[in-house]
Amino acid sequence: MKERQLITIGRQLGSGGREVGQRLSKELGIPLYDKELLDEAAKKSGYSKEIFEKHDEKPTNSFLYALAMGVNNFATTYQRPLMLEIYLAQFNTIRKLAEEGPGIFLGRCADYVLSDMEPVFNVYLHADLEFRIARLMEQHGMSHKEAEGACLRGDKDRANYYNYYSNHEWGDSRHYDLTVNTGKLGIDKTVELIKSCL
Numbered sequence: 336m337k338e339r340q341l342i343t344i345g346r347q348l349g350s351g352g353r354e355v356g357q358r359l360s361k362e363l364g365i366p367l368y369d370k371e372l373l374d375e376a377a378k379k380s381g382y383s384k385e386i387f388e389k390h391d392e393k394p395t396n397s398f399l400y401a402l403a404m405g406v407n408n409f410a411t412t413y414q415r416p417l418m419l420e421i422y423l424a425q426f427n428t429i430r431k432l433a434e435e436g437p438g439i440f441l442g443r444c445a446d447y448v449l450s451d452m453e454p455v456f457n458v459y460l461h462a463d464l465e466f467r468i469a470r471l472m473e474q475h476g477m478s479h480k481e482a483e484g485a486c487l488r489g490d491k492d493r494a495n496y497y498n499y500y501s502n503h504e505w506g507d508s509r510h511y512d513l514t515v516n517t518g519k520l521g522i523d524k525t526v527e528l529i530k531s532c533l
Contacts, residue, residue, distance in 0.1 A: 340365065340437045340533060341452060343445040345497070345505065346460040348489030349467025349482070351517045351525070355460060356441050358526045363533075368432060369441040375428045422500055442493065446510065447501035458529055459511040462518030 342359065346352025353369060360367035429448045432438055440449070446457040464486060471482035497505035508514045513532055515525050 341433050341449055341455040342439045342529070342533075343449060343455065343457045344439065344441050344460060345446060345458070345511065346442065347462065347467060347506075348486050348493070349470045350460040350462040351470065351522050352441055352460050354522055355517070355525055355529070356439050358522070359529060360439055362526070362530065363437075363439075365437040365439060366432075367439045367441065368429070375432070444497055444501050447497075447503060456513070456529075456533060457511045459506060459508070459514045460517050460525065461506065461514065462516055466518030 340363070342365075344352050344356050346355075356367045356369065359365075425443055426448050429440055429443065429445055433440070433449050433452055446455070449455050464483070467486050468479060468482040471477050471485055472479060475482075477485065494505040497503070503510045513529065515528060517525050520528065
């Protein structure tokens with residue numbers, strides 16, 4: 336492994352991205368940045384951690400998102416700048432942590448944010464819906480209906496957030512070094528595959 340290895344993991348909700356990141360962090364001896372990014376960004380921005388958690392990897396509300404996507408040229412002057420400031424705080428935090436040393440970055444457009452840095456290895460994890468539903472049911476005690484709804488909403492939010500703040504399409508394999516179906520390969524083999532690619 337290179338001295339400053341940077342790994343980004345984009346993932347569908349329920350595909351095991353956090354577990355893969357945690358395993359890689361432990362086995363490679365490098366930090367994982369997921370919710371920790373929110374804490375760090377909140378400290379530096381002056382906004383509360385709760386604001387970052389509320390808007391984490393979510394587009395603006397539907398009205399503001401429609402404005403941002405060009406449906407209407409009118410915008411409110413209080414919410415839209417806040418969303419941009421939250422994104423920029425996370426952007427700057429990701430950049431700063433990457434400059435300081437190796438790390439694994441989960442979601443939050445990290446592959447796009449670090450696209451001009453080397454070495455970066457970008458991974459995208461996905462799985463069929465039933466596999467992801469089963470994981471959420473087991474891990475969080477959700478009903479099938481709750482887990483299905485969480486997967487569909489989570490994917491929609493992540494896609495909208497990513498597509499808006501980057502110039503790429505979420506899940507488009509052309510923008511990743513490796514895409515893995517964790518439902519078919521499993522978490523253990525996914526971790527081993529990523530390590531072998533480094």
